[in-house]
Amino acid sequence: RKEVEQDPGPFNVPEGATVAFNCTYSNSASQSFFWYRQDCRKEPKLLMSVYSSGNEDGRFTAQLNRASQYISLLIRDSKLSDSATYLCVIGYQKVTFGTGTKLQVIP
Amino acid sequence: DVKVTQSSRYLVKRTGEKVFLECVQDMDHENMFWYRQDPGLGLRLIYFSYDVKMKEKGDIPEGYSVSREKKERFSLILESASTNQTSMYLCASRGRSGSGEDTEAFFGQGTRLTVV
DSSP: SSSSSEOOOEEEEEOOOOOOEEESSSSSTOOEEEEEEEESSOOOEEEEEEEEEEEEEEEEEEETTTTTTTEEEEEESSGGOEEEEEEEEESSSSSSOOEEEEEEEOO | OEEEEESSSSSEEETTEEEEEEEEESOOSOOOEEEEEETTTTEEEEEESTTOOOOEEOSOOTEEEEEEEEEEEEEESSSSSOGGEEEEEEEEEEEEEETTTEEEEEOOOOOOEEOO
């Protein structure tokens, strides 16, 4: 089983839609969880950290389910500018990335 | 702002050459990482370091070595470059909060290496 697994997509959604991504991880000792965003030909940048209690930042909501070993990202009211690849990141001693989920928001 | 700087954006090298990729961070971070990113495979960890002179193999260390002589600098070395090492290489650094939790990882802008 891969350490971190994500559905690669692409997810093609209309503007204004709600879209959700999941990311599963295999190491139950994992301690830190993040969602990154990567635009084409750019380096990944932090979108948000993921806390046990769940956290929200504007249209973005991140959740952690330790029992089932996954994190999720929910994007409400999708904008064209949300089109990017979203990478989940799981940290223990090293930092392991998922392969990314490509989101394309269409007009 | 944290800054992670990679020495080159684009590099073209010949097969068999020894290649050095340099990465410098200015936030006194303990942990530094080297990844390569290829279409369909995502970011794969090559090596990481959690302290000066310490290094750990990542998921795909074969054909690579690293050096961390100073805390701010983490070098990736391709001992004898091969065409299958053509890729985007990303360096990252990560620190710890006052409470000991891992902070986010910050990335350099990437080096696109082509081996011909």
